[in-house]
Amino acid sequence: MTTASAHPALRGRPVYLDHNATTPIDPAVVEAMTPYLTREFGNPSSSHTYGAAAHVGLEEARRQVAGLVCAPAGAVVFTGSGTEADALAIRGAVLAAPPGRRRHVITQGTEHPAVLAACRELEDLHGVDVTYLGVDQNGQVDAAEVAAAITAHTVLVSVMHANNETGTIQPIARIARATRSAGVLLHVDAAQSAGKIDIDVDALGVDLLTVVGHKLYAPKGIGALYIRPGVTLHPLIGGGGQERGLRAGTENVAYAVGFGEAAALAARSLAGGETQRLRGLRDRFERRMETLLPGRVHLNGHPTQRLPNTANVRIDRAPALALLANLTDVVVSAGSACHAGRDEPSPVLTAMGLSATQALAAIRVSLGRWTSPDEVDDASAHIAHAARARST
Incomplete structure (x- = not known):
C-alpha cells in the first residue's frame, strides 16, 4: 500500500502516521530557505550589505514564529532545538534567581525527557529541590495540586502544554493563575501543540514557552523560546551576545527562515x-x-x-x-x-x-x-x- 499524498517525500511509501515524532518539511519551507543556503549567506551581525540581508530574513522569521503564539517578535529567542529551549527556560530561570536562597522547581512526572533531564541536572549539580507531581488516569495534572506544591522557595513551574504520547492537554491557564498569584514563573513546552491548536501566550498566562521547528514542517535543528518581557534568564552558552545574549553563536539563518515560514503556514492553516x-x-x-x-x-x-x-x-x-x-x-x-x-x-x-x-x-x-x-x-x-x- 502506498500513499497518494501530494508531498514528494511521502509518495509511493507507507502511510506516515507518526507526525508527533517529526514532520516532513513543507516544500514552501524549503523554497523560503533556499536563498539563505545560497545567495544570502551573510552573517546577520555584520553591518555590510550581505549581513543586512541575512538580518532582515532572521528578524522576519522571528516575527513569524512569535505570531504563531501571539507574542511580540522581540520576545522570541532562537535555539538549536526544543531540548535546548527547555534547558534555557528551566536552568536559565533557576540560575538567574537571587543567590543565597533555597531554590525549588515544580514539574510533573510525565514531562518530556528534556524537561526531566534539566530538572535532574539542577538537583544533582546545584542542589535545587524538585517536586514531581503525578497525573490522573487521563494524564492531566491537577492545577490545585500545583498550587498546593508552591512554597516560598519556588522559582519555576514547568508543565507541558500537550503530552507527546497521549496528546492530553494540560490546564495551563488554571495553573498560570496559581503561579501568577504566587509570583512564580511558568514554563510550558508547546512542542506538540504549536501549529495544531491555537496558542496565545497572554491568554494562557505563561512566562516561557518552547516551540520546535521539526514538529510543524520545518527542519530539525531549530527551536525557539518565548520569554515574557521582564523575565531574566541565565544563558546556557556565553559568547558573542547573539539572541539578546541568551544564546551565543552565529544564528542559523536559513533554518530560522524555514521555521518562520512553517509558523506562518501553520497560522494560516489553523485559521482555515x-x-x-x-x-x-x-x-x-x-x-x-x-x-x-x-x-x-x-x-x-x-x-x-x-x-x-x-x-x-x-x-x-x-x-x-x-x-x-x-x-x-x-x-x-x-x-x-x-x-x-x-x-x-x-x-x-x-x-x-x-x-x-x-x-x-x-x-x-x-x-x-x-x-x-x-x-x-x-x-x-x-x-x-x-x-x-x-x-x-
Whole structure:
C-alpha cells in the first residue's frame, strides 16, 4: 500500500502516521530557505550589505514564529532545538534567581525527557529541590495540586502544554493563575501543540514557552523560546551576545527562515480549519478501529482535552512492538520517538495507572497535514489485520 499524498517525500511509501515524532518539511519551507543556503549567506551581525540581508530574513522569521503564539517578535529567542529551549527556560530561570536562597522547581512526572533531564541536572549539580507531581488516569495534572506544591522557595513551574504520547492537554491557564498569584514563573513546552491548536501566550498566562521547528514542517535543528518581557534568564552558552545574549553563536539563518515560514503556514492553516480537519480524521480512525476490533481497543489519554491529531490506543492481546513489526504499509509509533524500540512500558502510561501489559500494548497514531481519509481507512484496516494475526 502506498500513499497518494501530494508531498514528494511521502509518495509511493507507507502511510506516515507518526507526525508527533517529526514532520516532513513543507516544500514552501524549503523554497523560503533556499536563498539563505545560497545567495544570502551573510552573517546577520555584520553591518555590510550581505549581513543586512541575512538580518532582515532572521528578524522576519522571528516575527513569524512569535505570531504563531501571539507574542511580540522581540520576545522570541532562537535555539538549536526544543531540548535546548527547555534547558534555557528551566536552568536559565533557576540560575538567574537571587543567590543565597533555597531554590525549588515544580514539574510533573510525565514531562518530556528534556524537561526531566534539566530538572535532574539542577538537583544533582546545584542542589535545587524538585517536586514531581503525578497525573490522573487521563494524564492531566491537577492545577490545585500545583498550587498546593508552591512554597516560598519556588522559582519555576514547568508543565507541558500537550503530552507527546497521549496528546492530553494540560490546564495551563488554571495553573498560570496559581503561579501568577504566587509570583512564580511558568514554563510550558508547546512542542506538540504549536501549529495544531491555537496558542496565545497572554491568554494562557505563561512566562516561557518552547516551540520546535521539526514538529510543524520545518527542519530539525531549530527551536525557539518565548520569554515574557521582564523575565531574566541565565544563558546556557556565553559568547558573542547573539539572541539578546541568551544564546551565543552565529544564528542559523536559513533554518530560522524555514521555521518562520512553517509558523506562518501553520497560522494560516489553523485559521482555515486544520484543527477541525485533523480531529475529524482522528475520530474516524478511532471509530473504524472500534468497528474492526470490537471490545479490544481502548483509548489512553483524555477523551476530549487532547490534541486533534493524536490517538493513543491499546489493543488487547496485541503487544505494540510485535504489532508494529508486522506493519509494512503503515508507520505508527509504540510510544514517543525518545523511547522508540525499547520493550519497556511507557512511564507516561504507567503514571496514568496502566499496568505494564496494558502500556506495552499501546500504539500512538499521529496525523498530519497531508493525511487523507483514504489513508486513515487503509491504516486502520492494516492495523486491525495485524492485531488479529497476533491474537490467533
